Amino acid sequence: MTEIESFATAIRQYSTAIRMTNDPDELRNHAVDGALPRIAIIPETVEQVSRSVALANQLGLTLITRGGGSRINLGGIPERFDILLETTKLKRLLEHEAPDLTCHVEAGITLTALQAKLSKKGQWLALDPPDAQQATIGGILASNASGPKRLRYGTARDMVIGLRVVQASGEIARSGGSVVKNVAGYDLNKLYIGSLGTLGIIVEANFKLQPFPTNERTLILTFSNAGDAMGTVIALLGSLLTPSAIELIDSNAASDMSDFFGLTLPTNGYTLAVNFEGSTSSIDRQVHETQLLARKNNALVSDELVGKAQDNFWNIVREHTQGTITCKAVVLVSKMAIYLKTIKQVCQKHELEAAVVAHAGNGILYIELRPVDATFRLVEAIHELRRYAQEEHGSMVVERCPPDLKRRISVWGEPDRNFFLMQRIKQQFDSKGTFVKGRFVGGL
Amino acid sequence: MSISELPSAPTTSLFERISAETKVEVVRELCNLLGSRYVLDSPYDLMLYEYDASIDRCTPDIVVLPASTEEVAAIVIIASRYDVPVVPRGAGTGLSGGAIPIYGGIMIVFARMNRILDIDYTNLRAVVQPGLVNLHLSNALNPQGFYYVPDPSSQRSCTIGGNVGENAGGPHTLIYGVTTNHVLGVEIVTPEGDIVQIGGWTCDTPGYDLTGLLIGSEGTLCIVTKIIVRIVHLAEAVKTMVAVFDTMDDASNTVSEIIASGVIPAAIEMMDQMILQAVEADTHAGYPMDAAAVLLMETEGLREVVAEQTDKIVSICNKHHARAVRIAANEAERQLFWAGRKNAFGAVGRISPEFYVQDGVVPRTRLPYVLRRIGEICDSYGLRVGNVFHAGDGNLHPLILFDSQIPGEVERVRKAGHDILAVCAEVGGTITGEHGVGIEKQEEMALIFSEVDLRVMQQVREAWNPHQLFNPGKLFPMPGRCADIKQLQGR
Numbered sequence: 001m002t003e004i005e006s007f008a009t010a011i012r013q014y015s016t017a018i019r020m021t022n023d024p025d026e027l028r029n030h031a032v033d034g035a036l037p038r039i040a041i042i043p044e045t046v047e048q049v050s051r052s053v054a055l056a057n058q059l060g061l062t063l064i065t066r067g068g069g070s071r072i073n074l075g076g077i078p079e080r081f082d083i084l085l086e087t088t089k090l091k092r093l094l095e096h097e098a099p100d101l102t103c104h105v106e107a108g109i110t111l112t113a114l115q116a117k118l119s120k121k122g123q124w125l126a127l128d129p130p131d132a133q134q135a136t137i138g139g140i141l142a143s144n145a146s147g148p149k150r151l152r153y154g155t156a157r158d159m160v161i162g163l164r165v166v167q168a169s170g171e172i173a174r175s176g177g178s179v180v181k182n183v184a185g186y187d188l189n190k191l192y193i194g195s196l197g198t199l200g201i202i203v204e205a206n207f208k209l210q211p212f213p214t215n216e217r218t219l220i221l222t223f224s225n226a227g228d229a230m231g232t233v234i235a236l237l238g239s240l241l242t243p244s245a246i247e248l249i250d251s252n253a254a255s256d257m258s259d260f261f262g263l264t265l266p267t268n269g270y271t272l273a274v275n276f277e278g279s280t281s282s283i284d285r286q287v288h289e290t291q292l293l294a295r296k297n298n299a300l301v302s303d304e305l306v307g308k309a310q311d312n313f314w315n316i317v318r319e320h321t322q323g324t325i326t327c328k329a330v331v332l333v334s335k336m337a338i339y340l341k342t343i344k345q346v347c348q349k350h351e352l353e354a355a356v357v358a359h360a361g362n363g364i365l366y367i368e369l370r371p372v373d374a375t376f377r378l379v380e381a382i383h384e385l386r387r388y389a390q391e392e393h394g395s396m397v398v399e400r401c402p403p404d405l406k407r408r409i410s411v412w413g414e415p416d417r418n419f420f421l422m423q424r425i426k427q428q429f430d431s432k433g434t435f436v437k438g439r440f441v442g443g444l
Numbered sequence: 445m446s447i448s449e450l451p452s453a454p455t456t457s458l459f460e461r462i463s464a465e466t467k468v469e470v471v472r473e474l475c476n477l478l479g480s481r482y483v484l485d486s487p488y489d490l491m492l493y494e495y496d497a498s499i500d501r502c503t504p505d506i507v508v509l510p511a512s513t514e515e516v517a518a519i520v521i522i523a524s525r526y527d528v529p530v531v532p533r534g535a536g537t538g539l540s541g542g543a544i545p546i547y548g549g550i551m552i553v554f555a556r557m558n559r560i561l562d563i564d565y566t567n568l569r570a571v572v573q574p575g576l577v578n579l580h581l582s583n584a585l586n587p588q589g590f591y592y593v594p595d596p597s598s599q600r601s602c603t604i605g606g607n608v609g610e611n612a613g614g615p616h617t618l619i620y621g622v623t624t625n626h627v628l629g630v631e632i633v634t635p636e637g638d639i640v641q642i643g644g645w646t647c648d649t650p651g652y653d654l655t656g657l658l659i660g661s662e663g664t665l666c667i668v669t670k671i672i673v674r675i676v677h678l679a680e681a682v683k684t685m686v687a688v689f690d691t692m693d694d695a696s697n698t699v700s701e702i703i704a705s706g707v708i709p710a711a712i713e714m715m716d717q718m719i720l721q722a723v724e725a726d727t728h729a730g731y732p733m734d735a736a737a738v739l740l741m742e743t744e745g746l747r748e749v750v751a752e753q754t755d756k757i758v759s760i761c762n763k764h765h766a767r768a769v770r771i772a773a774n775e776a777e778r779q780l781f782w783a784g785r786k787n788a789f790g791a792v793g794r795i796s797p798e799f800y801v802q803d804g805v806v807p808r809t810r811l812p813y814v815l816r817r818i819g820e821i822c823d824s825y826g827l828r829v830g831n832v833f834h835a836g837d838g839n840l841h842p843l844i845l846f847d848s849q850i851p852g853e854v855e856r857v858r859k860a861g862h863d864i865l866a867v868c869a870e871v872g873g874t875i876t877g878e879h880g881v882g883i884e885k886q887e888e889m890a891l892i893f894s895e896v897d898l899r900v901m902q903q904v905r906e907a908w909n910p911h912q913l914f915n916p917g918k919l920f921p922m923p924g925r926c927a928d929i930k931q932l933q934g935r
Contacts, residue, residue, distance in 0.1 A: 190656025211706030393645040428903035
């Protein structure tokens, strides 16, 4: 009997209820960068996850965890890959302590499903990554996904107060707790967030929540050049105003959105979308003062969005960070304008086109590159864009790209000098390599 | 406040105390490195470094005052060669024994590494050395209209390096978060003496979030030599309110309702009667001495937001039978309100020779129950207790009053402290919200974490500091550690 057969038999003996498949057609739906697992398993309880991992570990099999699959292709090409473990059946909201503004949830629930439940008490988890209908909490945490409103609310690391994580041994360990302030022991929550399943499987999470804002409005501004747009952003960040999101959209991205989503944005220059939340009076004032700042920076047009149109706008903007080839570059806010110019130059040089959507207040740019089949030129351009970002204290990760291109580049960039510290952690947490290697930074 | 010698050494000692001969050699090497001025080894000098603000103490063998990261790295290499433990120390204001060198060894004091290296107002960052006093950073930023958010009560003396070690909080972290939410990167020295940059100026650095892991690791993983922090704009408007209540329950319920209503003020602090009386005698802030509890609340931000929040808070206070709600009329009155709160610990010194502070956190909705239980526990040990704490976070700070001259009292205090933390754990809370585990709460870690949880955490120490060269014997329960406490005679 092969190890994989032993695994399947043992799982069957343990429980007949666990869904498991080795049917090639079904497995195709669970491919990671084109690689198929030998078996896929969909446990229904945390204990079943724990048992599955323990067995895989004992049998020397390797495993990838998958939530909704929206970001399953993030990272390098997986090395040996035996089992795919899907968490989507772990979808209970275990507790919603509304008066405490906290909740405790299983990791396989989708963000949309969770928000729907929380909204009954007027609250939400302040994360707004793309693909909320498909993305699970576990996947969002493991890949540290975020969205435009991170400007105000921060990212997963600012909201997670506790995690339960299945270790490589199959043991279940808790970190943090269920209260909003806690410094007992190492803050392993931070370590698991963004670790792409290389250290453990997140099966439950405790969150700090936010009340719904009473009102919300988005100011749309347009500029003829990146310098003016970013001048406005810097003035805003240095002011007393408290925008929840500042998104910058270049002309190619704007024209994509117009073409595909029926949204009309100016198709030359740069669009800036500034979102404000709070009471009407505070929004009125902030919109007004932002317009003044924008005018000083030569804004051409301004417009306001509310209600459905506003929701629709932000949905489209969020989804636009997910092209066939999308790079996420991070630079200092003060260097954004220069970096935008650099993107143009690099693309011109390599006869490529870029469409950029940026969390301008955070210095994060999502750069969609095309055409997608210009592999060699893309490789060059990616190298150059990364080098420029790194020269400005930044980094660049190729978040989405076809496996073909992936084989020719480093998705995360060359590891830093601190990489040995990461290696030592991986070695301690997963010395047998039960969690598939090759996908995370430096092949972890 | 310090009253007791450390628990008798663990049965299995991690480190032997350094021998006199070795000490001579180590001191000589350190003097060659730093100059003899910056190496202290006389009993008289060392005594200054044997304590922090907790109740334990232990004398280091050598104290060094490096001036640069390179010097820190060189010290670590010497320490490693002689197998002498290294303990970093900021200002010694810690409340859990994090900076107590329980095996002696070399203590690195950051008093000379106290500079602001860079401030970038465009990108809202500052780079500082670990010995910089917390308040000095905000003082430097204030003229330009900016500040650094985490504000522990000891901010006039505590250092940012120490804040990073303990993941320090403070009254204003309710809405803005604690130290970990304001640090983007650090420079560290590893136990091998390597100098490594972690995180950086920008966010979302690829790889594990080592910055997040290191903050609050209490000096047990690395030594931090540089810190990149986020700075923020000073608020346009601030309103500070004091609400007076005749019962603790009314005050606690007010806190719960404010949070539940969606108003998240910048701070909600609670003081009970015992504290009020002490504070009033000390600061004359105008707090009523006969009230059961007072809430000190602050809302800040845009004028419009502050006005709305103030109205809402006042109406919630009134709904819960506040006897009076006073809004600070001006900055002087606001400072007076805060002086009462920030000097509370000192004020308690007027009514008791010594006190012991606990640091549990509970879900905010459980405050009334837990406060009652704290009262009962202290009663049962015949001890007086006062509560002054970050109510908005559910972060309790019971102050247990005692007199170490009374035989057995210290032991009763420790037991009461333990029982209080057990109640916090029982309602789903935690044993420390901002003071850290250190040596004080090593045993209590088992109240909230299983053996597996603790083993997984220890993997991290095993990965980076396997021989516990840095701050040994802290943070985790020590197997076989003798429980009884030796009191230091004649102090």
